[in-house]
Amino acid sequence: MEVGKVSSSFRKQLKRTIPLWQEQGLLTEQQGVQLGEYYRLDHVKTESTQLLLSIIYTVGAVLIGVGVISFVAAHWNHINRPIKVTLLFATMLSAHGLGYHLWFINGKYPRLGHALIFLGTLIFGANVGLMAQVFHISGGSGRMFGVWAIGAAAVAYAVRSIPNATVAVVMAFLFFIGFSGIWDGPDRVVFWYPFVAALVLVPLVYLCNSRWLLWLVMVNLSITSPVIFGEQVGLWGAYMISIGLGAAFLGWGIFNSRSRSFQHFSRHCMNAGAALVLLFLYLLSFGDCARELEMNLRHLFYDNRVILSMGLGYLISAAAFYAISIYVNYKRMDDVLTVLLLGIGGFAAGIVGLVAGQVGTMILTNVLLIAIAFSLIRASFSEEDRRKFWCGAVVLGAVIVGRTLEFETGLLIKAIAFTGSGVGVIIGGVLFENFMKKKKVIHA
């Protein structure tokens, strides 16, 4: 892992601990110096200060940006149109120009320069709204947010700016909201949204090398994709697109694990993929959802063929990406079984209703969830991974609780089920922690 991706809290702790180790004779002075150089421990304090300054400048820029946006709402009518337009350009170019000067010409205040360029992007967004106001241009805010996203993305790409990229992702999401049509259905343009958003925003995540952006983009896609296809195709559309996205995230995580520079993305992608698949599998394990999905699936081929074709295109691309990532990397992967159960199982659960009906869907999803839970728990023992154990335990517990509540069994059985689950979780947790302690002793 690159030194840059080691957390600053680890480096601070290491800086405090090295002198103690040297006193105890665990490290020589030479080794202490080498460790200090390798982890750049001399820069820890400076980097913390610089990070704080960046945050302060960015917050200041956001506040100024909000002030400028509020100015839009004040509606400044005593100035004639040409001067209004000149002022719009002047404020934006002043922020950008000063930022450019401080960052690239003067060079002594790169963070302040960056914050001013971010301010310039915020003013750009306000200017789009102001121009619409000056020329009485109608149209929903969605269009404005889309234009703002494009402008912010351009600057983010130019200087690898996380704040500008954040604005691009958030504005893209708001553009989607504006065009998803709560009252009269989505505009056709939003059906291309997941594809275009992934094409534009994913490279930005790598350029900026930011986990924050990675999560923003994954959340963006996870919310927007099922909404589009759920609205047009029904529950089956929402379910399958989400499973496809989850599988794509899993594949993405597997590919990232091979990269030295982006290995730190891997766990996050895998977690997001697993969470998405598990969530929708769990929803489908309920009888009402399974029945609705089965009915939706049987009527699918008679309606919305264009949208269906587009959705199938996304699905096939996601499935292919997932399959290729596993095929290329299965020898290096720790937990192939869980990944296979999530992806293949998720897809299968979406179509089994065609042959086996509602009951078949329910049986398959519940069996899958239990199998995934046990696979996670098994993997947690072999990999000594506490997170996997508790994830498996939560999935198992959720299945038991869900079935108990759904089938309206008598209070006595409910009491036994809940008590048994609780006792099982506690015993399982204690056994696992004892196992982990023994492993620590062995390693020590």
Place this chain on the structure above:
Amino acid sequence: MRKKSYLILAIVFQCAIIAAVPGPKLFTQLTGKTVTIKTVPVDPYDFMSGYHVILRYEISQPRSLEFTASRHQKHSTLYNILIEDENGVWNSQAIHSTYPEDIPDGAVVIKGKYQHGRIEYGLGKFFIPEENRQEIEHDLRMNQRQALVDIKVDRFGNAALLRLRIDDRVYDY
């Protein structure tokens, strides 16, 4: 060095976007024909856009043509042929789904999009100054049937809003 060049390009791109926003409306205002249509307003406040009046038009739901929602697809483009009456107000004569080939002499074709059960022409918002809001609101409420709007319509059917008129009072911002 590359970052500097890319940043300059990105800033120029942002400027181009802002300049392009009013482009179509400016073209329509400079080259279009002036047309007066009747309107009925509603008045909201939008934080992002300042004070504005939402305007609705008789030509958005032309009763004389028995315009019905079921005949048109959502978001489809429609072309409305307008003819001037003896009072100088332009009204709908016919609605087409493609740009009409036979346009009567003196008529104007305005392009709109079908949504929410109406034809929208991009003339829905008229931005008003905060300090004049109450005055305009009152005037509109008292004179709903007399409110007229002057627009420009270019040869492609695009329309741009010019001013709001109520009796002899002109609101031009």
